[in-house]
Amino acid sequence: MTEIPPPLNPPDRLLCGPGPSNVSPAVLAAMQRPLLGHMDPDLADILLEVVALLRGVYRARTGIVLALQATGTSGMETGLAHLLEPGDTAIVGVNGYFGRRIVEIAGRLGAKIVAIESDWGYAVPNDRLLDCVDAHPDARLVAVVHAETSTGVEHPLAELGAALRGRDVLLMADCVTSLGGVELDVDGWGIDYAYSCTQKCLGAPPGMAPVAVSDRALERIAARRAPVPYSFDLGLLEAYWATRPAAYHHTAPVLHIYALHEALREVAAEGLAPRWSRHGEAAAALRDGLAARGLELLAEPEHQLAPLTAVRVPDGVDARRVQTRLRREHGIEIGGGLGPSAPAMWRIGLMGYNAQATVAARVLEALDAVL
Amino acid sequence: MTEIPPPLNPPDRLLCGPGPSNVSPAVLAAMQRPLLGHMDPDLADILLEVVALLRGVYRARTGIVLALQATGTSGMETGLAHLLEPGDTAIVGVNGYFGRRIVEIAGRLGAKIVAIESDWGYAVPNDRLLDCVDAHPDARLVAVVHAETSTGVEHPLAELGAALRGRDVLLMADCVTSLGGVELDVDGWGIDYAYSCTQKCLGAPPGMAPVAVSDRALERIAARRAPVPYSFDLGLLEAYWATRPAAYHHTAPVLHIYALHEALREVAAEGLAPRWSRHGEAAAALRDGLAARGLELLAEPEHQLAPLTAVRVPDGVDARRVQTRLRREHGIEIGGGLGPSAPAMWRIGLMGYNAQATVAARVLEALDAVL
Numbered sequence: 001m002t003e004i005p006p007p008l009n010p011p012d013r014l015l016c017g018p019g020p021s022n023v024s025p026a027v028l029a030a031m032q033r034p035l036l037g038h039m040d041p042d043l044a045d046i047l048l049e050v051v052a053l054l055r056g057v058y059r060a061r062t063g064i065v066l067a068l069q070a071t072g073t074s075g076m077e078t079g080l081a082h083l084l085e086p087g088d089t090a091i092v093g094v095n096g097y098f099g100r101r102i103v104e105i106a107g108r109l110g111a112k113i114v115a116i117e118s119d120w121g122y123a124v125p126n127d128r129l130l131d132c133v134d135a136h137p138d139a140r141l142v143a144v145v146h147a148e149t150s151t152g153v154e155h156p157l158a159e160l161g162a163a164l165r166g167r168d169v170l171l172m173a174d175c176v177t178s179l180g181g182v183e184l185d186v187d188g189w190g191i192d193y194a195y196s197c198t199q200k201c202l203g204a205p206p207g208m209a210p211v212a213v214s215d216r217a218l219e220r221i222a223a224r225r226a227p228v229p230y231s232f233d234l235g236l237l238e239a240y241w242a243t244r245p246a247a248y249h250h251t252a253p254v255l256h257i258y259a260l261h262e263a264l265r266e267v268a269a270e271g272l273a274p275r276w277s278r279h280g281e282a283a284a285a286l287r288d289g290l291a292a293r294g295l296e297l298l299a300e301p302e303h304q305l306a307p308l309t310a311v312r313v314p315d316g317v318d319a320r321r322v323q324t325r326l327r328r329e330h331g332i333e334i335g336g337g338l339g340p341s342a343p344a345m346w347r348i349g350l351m352g353y354n355a356q357a358t359v360a361a362r363v364l365e366a367l368d369a370v371l
Numbered sequence: 372m373t374e375i376p377p378p379l380n381p382p383d384r385l386l387c388g389p390g391p392s393n394v395s396p397a398v399l400a401a402m403q404r405p406l407l408g409h410m411d412p413d414l415a416d417i418l419l420e421v422v423a424l425l426r427g428v429y430r431a432r433t434g435i436v437l438a439l440q441a442t443g444t445s446g447m448e449t450g451l452a453h454l455l456e457p458g459d460t461a462i463v464g465v466n467g468y469f470g471r472r473i474v475e476i477a478g479r480l481g482a483k484i485v486a487i488e489s490d491w492g493y494a495v496p497n498d499r500l501l502d503c504v505d506a507h508p509d510a511r512l513v514a515v516v517h518a519e520t521s522t523g524v525e526h527p528l529a530e531l532g533a534a535l536r537g538r539d540v541l542l543m544a545d546c547v548t549s550l551g552g553v554e555l556d557v558d559g560w561g562i563d564y565a566y567s568c569t570q571k572c573l574g575a576p577p578g579m580a581p582v583a584v585s586d587r588a589l590e591r592i593a594a595r596r597a598p599v600p601y602s603f604d605l606g607l608l609e610a611y612w613a614t615r616p617a618a619y620h621h622t623a624p625v626l627h628i629y630a631l632h633e634a635l636r637e638v639a640a641e642g643l644a645p646r647w648s649r650h651g652e653a654a655a656a657l658r659d660g661l662a663a664r665g666l667e668l669l670a671e672p673e674h675q676l677a678p679l680t681a682v683r684v685p686d687g688v689d690a691r692r693v694q695t696r697l698r699r700e701h702g703i704e705i706g707g708g709l710g711p712s713a714p715a716m717w718r719i720g721l722m723g724y725n726a727q728a729t730v731a732a733r734v735l736e737a738l739d740a741v742l
Contacts, residue, residue, distance in 0.1 A: 004639045005420045007397075008629055010413055012405045020406060020622060026378075031402055031626070034383045035391060035576060037704045042381055049376045069578065071440055071621035074602040081600075101601075108598035199622060205406060207440065207578060207624035227479035229452075229600065230472070231445040248709065250442040251391060251570060253578040255402070256624070258379055268375045333408045338619065 013327070014354070016363050017335035018149050018308060019177065020199035020206045021351040023263070027204055030262035031255045038251045046261060047241050047252070053264035057179060057202070057272065058194060060186040060212040064234055066241040067198070067260060068209040069253045072176040075195030075209030077105050078232040079172050083141050083193055083217060085226045086110030090141040091132050091169075093124035097150035097338045098174055102143050114139070120151050120343055121310070123303040126160045133169055140220075141170045146184065146194075147177035150338040152299045152310040152347065154182060161189035170217055176200060179210065180267055181279040181307040181351055192217040198256070201279065201307050203352030204263035207256040263352075279306045282350040285357035289364040293371075298345050307351045313344040314371075322346070322370050330366035384698070385725070387734050388706035389520050389679055390548065391570035391577045392722040394634070398575055401633035402626045409623045417632060418612050418623070424635035428550060428573070428643065429565060431557040431583040435605055437612040438569070438631060439580040440624045443547040446566030446580030448476050449603040450543050451514075454564055454588060456597045457481030459511040462503050462540075464495035468521035468709045469545055473514050485510070491522050491714055492681070494674040497531045504540055511591075512541045517555065517565075518548035521709040523670045523681040523718065525553060532560030541588055547571060550581065551638055552650040552678040552722055563588040569627070572650065572678050574723030575634035578627040634723075650677040653721040656728035660735040664742075669716050678722045684715040685742075693717070693741050701737035 015022050036043040047066075055065045068075055080102070084090055090111045092102050095118040103113050116132055118124045124144065133139060142164065144155050157173055164171055170192040178184050179194075181201030186194050192214040199206035213221075213234060221234065228234070231250065239247040267275060283306035287297065290311055298310035313319040319336055323346065326332045335347035350359055386393050407414040418437075426436045439446055451473070455461055461482045463473050466489040474484050487503055489495045495515065504510060513535065517528045528544055535542055541563040549555050550565075552572030557565050563585040570577035584592075584605060592605065599605070602621065610618040638646060654677035658668065661682060669681035684690040690707055694717065697703045706718035721730055 003423070004636055005424075005632075007636065008401060008404055008417060008632055010405050010407050010417070010629075013407055013411070015406060015408055017408050017410075020408060020625060022406060028403060030379055032399060033379055034381050035386060035393060036381050036384055037386055037388050037391060038577065039388075039706075040384070040698070040704060046379060046381070052374070053376075069440075069442055070445070071602060073621050074441070077600060077602045105601045108601055197622065205624070205626045206409065206622045207627060229448060230476045230479055231442060231448045250444050251568065251577045253576070253627070254391060255576045256578060256627075258381075261376075261379055265375055265378065327411070333411060335410075 012331055014332045014359065014362060016348050016350060016354060016359065017333045018347050018349050019351060021203065021349060021354045023203055023205055024266060024353045026266065027259050027262045030258040033258055035254055038254065039246065039248060043254065044244060044246050046257060050257060050261050050264065051242055053268055054210050057264065057267055058184065058186045058212040059188060063215045063218060064213040064238045066211065066237055068211060068232060069250065070209045072195060072197035072209050073101065074232065075211050076102060076174060078211065079193040079195055080106050080109055082221050082228050082234055083170055083172060084109055084111045085224060087112065088140040089114065089136055089138050090143060091116065091129060091136060091139050093129055093144040093155065095122055095124050095151065095153055096120055096145065096148040097342065098145045098148055121153060121298040122300050123153050123155055126156060126163060129160060130163055133167065139169050141172055143172040145174040147175065147182065147305050147307065149177045149308055150342060152305045152308045153303050154305040158189050161191060165190050170220060177305065177307050180275060181355065182305065183276055186212045198260055198263065200351045202263050203266060204259045207253060208260055279350065279355040282355040282357050282360050283309060286348060286350060286360040286363065289360060298343065307355065308347055308349045311346045311348060313346065317371065319344050319346060325370045326366050330369065332363060332366050334363065383702055385703045385730065385733060387719050387721060387725060387730065388704045389718050389720050390722060392574065392720060392725045394574055394576055395637060395724045397637065398630050398633045401629040404629055406625055409625065410617065410619060414625065415615060415617050417628060421628060421632050421635065422613055424639055425581050428635065428638055429555065429557045429583040430559060434586045434589060435584040435609045437582065437608055439582060439603060440621065441580045443566060443568035443580050444472065445603065446582050447473060447545060449582065450564040450566055451477050451480055453592050453599050453605055454512050454541055454543060455480055455482045456595060458483065460485065460507055460509050461512040461514060462487065462500060462507060462510050464500055464515040464526065466493055466495050466522065466524060467491055467516065467519040468713065469516045469519055492524060492669040493671055494524050494526055497527055497534060500531060501534055504538065510540050512543055514543040516545040518546065518553065518676050518678065520548045520679055521713060523676045523679045524674050525676040529560050532562060536561050541591060548676065548678050551646060552726065553676065554647055557583045569631055569634065571722045573634050574637060575630045576627070578624060579631055650721065650726040653726040653728050653731050654680060657719060657721060657731040657734065660731060669714065678726065679718055679720045682717045682719060684717065690715050690717060696741045697737050701740065703734060703737050705734065
């Protein structure tokens with residue numbers, strides 16, 4: 001006999017860590033709507049609306065845009081598994097945990113990796129990436145982390161895309177903590193593969209990984225010799241998400257699609273530029289408050305990401321104990337450093353629904369009470 | 372500017388196709404509970420409860436048991452990608468769409484496949500599988516579909532497991548439409564890798580893929596030369612799901628975990644044997660009603676699966692038009708044949724919350740009105 005636990009009764013949390021973030025009541029309510037089957041024509045219409053809305057947020061008019069039923073990490077892996085074949089050379093910008101993860105996954109796929117590293121808190125200079133492209137004319141892919149969630153550093157992606165224009169190498173960007181929170185322009189910047197998640201700046205619960213794939217990347221994929229993973233085969237996924245009549249591939253996570261649809265409606269209603277500004281203003285309020293308290297940030301100021309701010313832990317302070325007290329005494333989650341090699345830090349996220357100066361103020365007040 | 376669609380307003384559906392199935396009000400309510408972060412100690416406790424409950428449903432006391440944030444197909448792919456290396460021989464029982472999918476995925480992974488085929492509606496005889504094991508002593512894996520969702524055929528899995536006991540070859544079973552609906556005993560039957568989904572007999576919404584991995588399979592995985600996919604690396608997933616303190620690997624789909632927790636509580640409260648009986652009784656009521664109407668089934672009677680019944684379309688009847696009218700005029704979804712090579716059929720699922728004789732009666736009444 002299995003012992004039966006009581007029904008769940010999780011406490012309220014203000015989620016100001018690296019994500020997930022709290023979702024709006026309307027997004028939560030959307031998940032209570034009647035469940036449709038994955039091949040229902042009414043769901044097929046909803047999928048097309050989600051694709052159109054996602055195209056707006058990614059600013060990707062062509063190519064494939066859809067949401068994987070998967071983690072952001074699967075979004076990363078799907079891109080690498082489509083754009084690289086064993087023996088291909090990939091140039092990877094590494095300045096934190098997620099750049100290292102790209103290296104790890106590309107390595108498992110049999111790629112030759114040239115990692116261009118910067119210290120935690122610093123952007124990977126585009127000049128060094130471009131020199132590397134010159135030095136490795138056979139490189140098939142340049143991969144960078146647009147928003148390094150482990151450090152709060154934003155990569156100057158527009159400039160990198162412009163500098164790579166006309167080159168044969170593809171550009172992949174980790175947009176997990178940037179999509180919907182900071183400026184991003186897949187078409188305009190020439191990004192060939194972008195991936196993100198639903199639970200950060202888009203304001204939906206964790207559960208899906210929106211991706212955008214350029215026409216140029218699709219040509220590369222069509223010319224592959226090695227097969228791609230079946231359950232993330234972008235061609236088969238497109239035949240379900242966007243070709244009509246839809247071809248069966250998998251059973252879609254219907255309630256998460258409802259949630260994403262509502263979250264994307266909110267993004268579209270707010271407008272991209274106002275939404276980016278809101279994230280920027282909330283982050284500025286947080287930074288001002290932290291500075292007033294003498295707390296230092298990890299990221300170099302010119303590349304500070306808005307949705308996530310990494311704060312250095314003052315000498316003599318037990319970082320984890322502060323997090324525990326914030327959670328237990330104030331119902332607030334903030335993150336710590338990610339991985340054993342990370343410097344001591346707290347990571348404060350103001351994303352999606354929580355990207356508000358009033359939320360920043362709540363976090364600062366709680367920090368005052370605990371520190 | 373992206374055009375903003377109105378809020379979703381999907382119609383009510385009685386979901387009696389191949390899944391998803393309707394979920395109980397308590398499962399839906401669980402998804403409205405406060406969102407926790409993926410590294411919250413309170414969520415870590417919930418994950419352990421889900422694992423314990425899943426062990427009970429799979430009857431898997433040892434090895435790894437957890438739920439992937441993924442489709443059932445990713446559950447299939449994860450197993451094949453862990454248990455096979457390029458060049459390995461796999462024996463696959465194929466009697467429908469999902470057996471073919473195993474062949475497709477194993478082929479993409481570079482395995483040599485020996486497919487033992489039966490016609491749609493017939494089980495793959497265990498004798499033929501065992502003869503094949505004798506003929507291929509180098510085979511690393513035997514894979515069968517316990518419940519072939521495309522035909523409604525149940526594989527005699529207990530007998531296969533017993534016959535393979537003591538052999539060096541591993542046994543993998545597709546339990547997508549069996550877990551929680553028909554007898555299954557991972558430990559007792561010697562299954563090394565089982566995968567399923569949440570949206571069928573377990574009674575949760577679509578979104579996760581519970582898997583069970585035997586200790587013997589874990590030894591095989593530990594001895595691999597080729598790497599496994601990072602985002603479904605079972606060792607890394609176990610370090611998040613069941614090792615404490617939990618090691619970060621991905622952001623868990625928290626609301627789906629709440630739903631799965633509640634659905635598994637319902638399974639445990641009902642008891643496995645009564646739940647299997649309920650699925651059997653609902654299916655018997657459906658079969659009796661179909662027979663009284665002169666409708667024939669696809670599956671051979673001795674291997675008819677309870678949760679899903681495939682019905683042959685009578686001559687001269689437009690199968691798709693019947694499905695459309697059931698959906699539009701009666702709010703009932705049933706499935707059609709899966710894939711271009713399937714015989715003309717309807718697939719009627721009575722799974723989880725919908726495995727009730729009263730639901731069977733509603734489907735039969737609607738069929739009377741439409742046929």
